[in-house]
Amino acid sequence: MTRVLALAMLAMLALVACGGNAPPPDAGKILSDSANAMANVLTVGATLKLTKGVVSIKGFVLVSARTAVRMPTDSDTVYTVKQQDVSFALEIVMAGGHVYEHIPFTPLREVTGAEARAFPDMARLFDATTGLPAIIPAGTSTKYVASEQLDGKQVDHVSTQYTPEQVHSLLAYLNSSGPVTANLWIRSSDHLIPKAVLDGAFGDGGKDAAVEVDITNFNGTVSITSPAP
Amino acid sequence: MSRRPLFLGLAGAGLFVAALDAYVVVTLLPAMSGDVGITIENFEQATPIVTGFLAGYVVAMPLLGAYSDARGRIPVYVACLAAFALGSVVTATAGLWSFAQLPWLVGGRFLQGLGGGGLVPLSLAIAADLYRDRSRAVALGSVAGLQEAGSVLGPIYGATVTAAAAGLAGWRFVFWLNIPLSLLCAAGLLAAGRRQDAGVPATSAIDWLSALLLGLGLGALVFALYPDDPEHRAVNALFVPGGVVAVVLLGAYAWRQVRRLEPLIPRDLLRSPAFLGATAANVLIGAALIVTLVDVPFVGRLVFNLEALDSGLLLTQFLIGVPIGAVAGGLIASRIGNRITAIAGMAVSAAAFLQMSSWTANELDLHAGPLRQADLGLAVCGLGFGLVIAPLTAGVLALTRGQSHGLATSLVVLARTMGMLVGLSTLTAFGLYRFHQILGTPVLNDTDLRERVKHLERLVAAAFLQEYREIFVIAAALCVAALLVIALSLRPARTSGGT
Numbered sequence: 001m002t003r004v005l006a007l008a009m010l011a012m013l014a015l016v017a018c019g020g021n022a023p024p025p026d027a028g029k030i031l032s033d034s035a036n037a038m039a040n041v042l043t044v045g046a047t048l049k050l051t052k053g054v055v056s057i058k059g060f061v062l063v064s065a066r067t068a069v070r071m072p073t074d075s076d077t078v079y080t081v082k083q084q085d086v087s088f089a090l091e092i093v094m095a096g097g098h099v100y101e102h103i104p105f106t107p108l109r110e111v112t113g114a115e116a117r118a119f120p121d122m123a124r125l126f127d128a129t130t131g132l133p134a135i136i137p138a139g140t141s142t143k144y145v146a147s148e149q150l151d152g153k154q155v156d157h158v159s160t161q162y163t164p165e166q167v168h169s170l171l172a173y174l175n176s177s178g179p180v181t182a183n184l185w186i187r188s189s190d191h192l193i194p195k196a197v198l199d200g201a202f203g204d205g206g207k208d209a210a211v212e213v214d215i216t217n218f219n220g221t222v223s224i225t226s227p228a229p
Numbered sequence: 230m231s232r233r234p235l236f237l238g239l240a241g242a243g244l245f246v247a248a249l250d251a252y253v254v255v256t257l258l259p260a261m262s263g264d265v266g267i268t269i270e271n272f273e274q275a276t277p278i279v280t281g282f283l284a285g286y287v288v289a290m291p292l293l294g295a296y297s298d299a300r301g302r303i304p305v306y307v308a309c310l311a312a313f314a315l316g317s318v319v320t321a322t323a324g325l326w327s328f329a330q331l332p333w334l335v336g337g338r339f340l341q342g343l344g345g346g347g348l349v350p351l352s353l354a355i356a357a358d359l360y361r362d363r364s365r366a367v368a369l370g371s372v373a374g375l376q377e378a379g380s381v382l383g384p385i386y387g388a389t390v391t392a393a394a395a396g397l398a399g400w401r402f403v404f405w406l407n408i409p410l411s412l413l414c415a416a417g418l419l420a421a422g423r424r425q426d427a428g429v430p431a432t433s434a435i436d437w438l439s440a441l442l443l444g445l446g447l448g449a450l451v452f453a454l455y456p457d458d459p460e461h462r463a464v465n466a467l468f469v470p471g472g473v474v475a476v477v478l479l480g481a482y483a484w485r486q487v488r489r490l491e492p493l494i495p496r497d498l499l500r501s502p503a504f505l506g507a508t509a510a511n512v513l514i515g516a517a518l519i520v521t522l523v524d525v526p527f528v529g530r531l532v533f534n535l536e537a538l539d540s541g542l543l544l545t546q547f548l549i550g551v552p553i554g555a556v557a558g559g560l561i562a563s564r565i566g567n568r569i570t571a572i573a574g575m576a577v578s579a580a581a582f583l584q585m586s587s588w589t590a591n592e593l594d595l596h597a598g599p600l601r602q603a604d605l606g607l608a609v610c611g612l613g614f615g616l617v618i619a620p621l622t623a624g625v626l627a628l629t630r631g632q633s634h635g636l637a638t639s640l641v642v643l644a645r646t647m648g649m650l651v652g653l654s655t656l657t658a659f660g661l662y663r664f665h666q667i668l669g670t671p672v673l674n675d676t677d678l679r680e681r682v683k684h685l686e687r688l689v690a691a692a693f694l695q696e697y698r699e700i701f702v703i704a705a706a707l708c709v710a711a712l713l714v715i716a717l718s719l720r721p722a723r724t725s726g727g728t
Contacts, residue, residue: 083686084536085263089268103682106673106685107670
């Protein structure tokens with residue numbers, strides 16, 4: 001009997017040593033930790049690139065977007081959009097409660113009312129109660145994918161799914177006709193999210209589309225265009 | 230049955246494919262530049278996508294002919310095709326990865342140009358090797374004609390292939406297509422010409438110092454003319470130092486070449502007013518020609534609001550006019566002489582450019598009988614350029630002995646390509662500066678963003694129209710300058726064979 005027990009213990013030790021039965025990290029907890037970390041971000045920069053499908057914003061085909069955010073309300077976003085196959089940059093500055101647009105070759109101009117409200121509020125995207133921090137842990141079918149390296153740092157790759165409503169509440173111009181799969185890369189050290197890929201039927205006409213978002217410069221210095229007084 | 234036509238045909242086909250790519254980007258430029266992150270307000274950054282190819286073309290052209298004399302035509306030709314194909318791969322993959330942005334694209338275009346430019350003297354040399362009798366002039370003319378035809382057909386070819394491959398890879402397909410085409414030409418040449426190359430001594434080397442002088446000189450010239458801030462100035466902030474460096478380097482290159490070329494080109498030829506005049510005229514003609522090849526499709530896109538294919542097709546009438554003019558030029562020159570024919574050609578093109586300088590935004594709606602006025606103007610312009618090609622080339626050939634025809638024709642093409650490079654760089658700098666001056670800083674008060682953007686489009690189109698009208702006037706002036714140079718330098722004699 002003692003001999004059997006000893007063999008069983010040896011076998012268990014061997015298994016543990018090989019890691020064969022090591023449980024995967026808790027993906028839900030990783031998302032929850034990252035939500036808390038993202039809730040404490042004061043400034044951030046992000047670039048969004050459309051990698052599949054067509055997404056239109058204000059009637060223009062979106063190619064990419066680059067934003068600098070200073071919480072709680074300020075942001076400076078440059079949308080690169082296409083008209084036929086000519087690309088141009090449309091800059092939207094939200095600062096001090098005002099919204100300004102910069103169309104190429106023209107001066108910065110304030111927009112107000114419904115038109116101003118229709119532009120995506122990038123600061124809201126990082127708001128602790130309504131933005132990413134609130135939505136991140138609410139994903140379903142959450143799964144730990146792998147531990148990976150991203151830009152030389154250890155990250156946890158987690159996949160999850162969000163409802164069309166959740167995605168729409170984040171970015172109003174993303175109207176999905178079905179659940180959106182999100183792949184998130186979460187830094188193991190500080191739980192911030194440097195990269196996310198969203199894939200779902202949020203393209204124009206409910207067709208498939210995918211966007212890759214790279215988030216950088218957490219709590220760093222950001223540059224937001226100051227409108228002329 | 231002689232294999233010479235097949236061999237020459239394959240060499241010419243490779244040259245034609247490469248020449249197509251010189252201006253293939255003209256109609257694709259908005260899509261290509263957008264894919265490497267260039268937006269309309271920074272469009273000057275797209276200039277090196279065109280000039281990069283031309284710079285490589287001009288650098289390679291004078292270097293590789295002599296090199297192939299010792300290394301053998303086919304190995305060097307195949308190496309040039311390989312460089313062209315590699316450059317095509319680099320170009321086709323631009324924008325696919327974050328590291329493959331504008332410098333990647335310009336690097337690809339430069340590599341394409343290096344490979345393509347090397348094919349010009351090689352094809353001419355192959356033609357001269359294969360045909361040593363009276364038919365040599367026809368063979369040389371055919372090769373030079375293929376190079377010219379490739380250049381002028383490039384914009385329409387690019388637009389057509391891109392439209393046909395819209396569901397595949399769009400503009401990238403044009404460059405992917407170069408791979409099988411280059412492979413076919415290389416494989417055919419290797420198979421057909423193995424015997425021709427046997428026993429060629431391998432003792433020579435590329436004149437790297439010349440390559441460096443020419444490459445750096447052209448780089449400095451293109452840099453000096455690059456409009457880094459077109460809103461405030463026409464040329465680069467470092468225009469003067471860049472220009473001085475370019476003049477010094479290109480002067481050193483020319484001095485070195487004159488010394489090296491003396492054994493190949495008789496001293497008398499280099500001092501001949503007719504040869505110098507023909508070279509100068511070709512530089513001016515190249516600068517004027519580039520206005521049509523590049524700016525007319527741009528007018529189609531930016532002013533007439535045409536799709537890429539239609540903007541390329543706008544050149545059709547011009548392209549029809551060139552060969553008709555070339556044939557007519559040969560016939561007329563044989564009756565009334567090279568000088569009068571060439572002068573008439575330049576006068577016709579100058580008049581056409583002046584007519585084009587009065588184009589309006591609705592020009593395509595204006596008809597003269599069943600034909601659009603714009604098409605007529607372009608056809609006449611092409612006819613003028615066609616008229617001048619044969620007499621000017623014949624004028625140069627008449628000054629040289631038979632064995633120098635390849636080199637002389639190569640110099641004609643080189644001068645014209647040089648004119649295109651300098652003309653494109655200068656006129657782009659001028660054009661973008663004028664565009665910003667004309668547009669100013671418009672204030673848009675329309676109620677909706679889309680309306681404001683539409684309003685801006687109208688203002689931008691009007692500014693571009695005015696800018697291009699002025700460029701057409703400059704092109705007319707270039708034609709008149711070429712006309713005067715021809716009148717003062719070209720011999721009035723009728724077309725004759727080599728002396």
